[in-house]
Amino acid sequence: MPLEPFRDPGQVRPVPVAEGLQGKVIGPRDARVIAGAQQYFFIDKGRRDGVTPGDVFEVYKPAEVGIGTASEEVRAVMMVVHTRERSATGLLIQIMHPGLDRDMPVRLIRKMPS
Numbered sequence: 001m002p003l004e005p006f007r008d009p010g011q012v013r014p015v016p017v018a019e020g021l022q023g024k025v026i027g028p029r030d031a032r033v034i035a036g037a038q039q040y041f042f043i044d045k046g047r048r049d050g051v052t053p054g055d056v057f058e059v060y061k062p063a064e065v066g067i068g069t070a071s072e073e074v075r076a077v078m079m080v081v082h083t084r085e086r087s088a089t090g091l092l093i094q095i096m097h098p099g100l101d102r103d104m105p106v107r108l109i110r111k112m113p114s
Contacts, residue, residue: 020108
């Protein structure tokens, strides 16, 4: 199977973005009961949406509507390690809650410079 060309980004680091791209979790690469650090997850945004390797996304549970309900909760942070046209693979680099479900929203929080 041919490999995609590897481009060394050098000393470039992702920079924070405000109101970044939003998407959803497709699911984990490997089926596990709970998510753990260094696990791979797929998201529904890819190259056509401007996602590049090195971009950082948050996985979060949205706030519930109503008085006395739960606030928004960030569950994990993932770094994109591979992109396809309509999807990307992210490596969990930080996990705050192991409950990462299919269709859970994600948002871009750090973007690799062009």
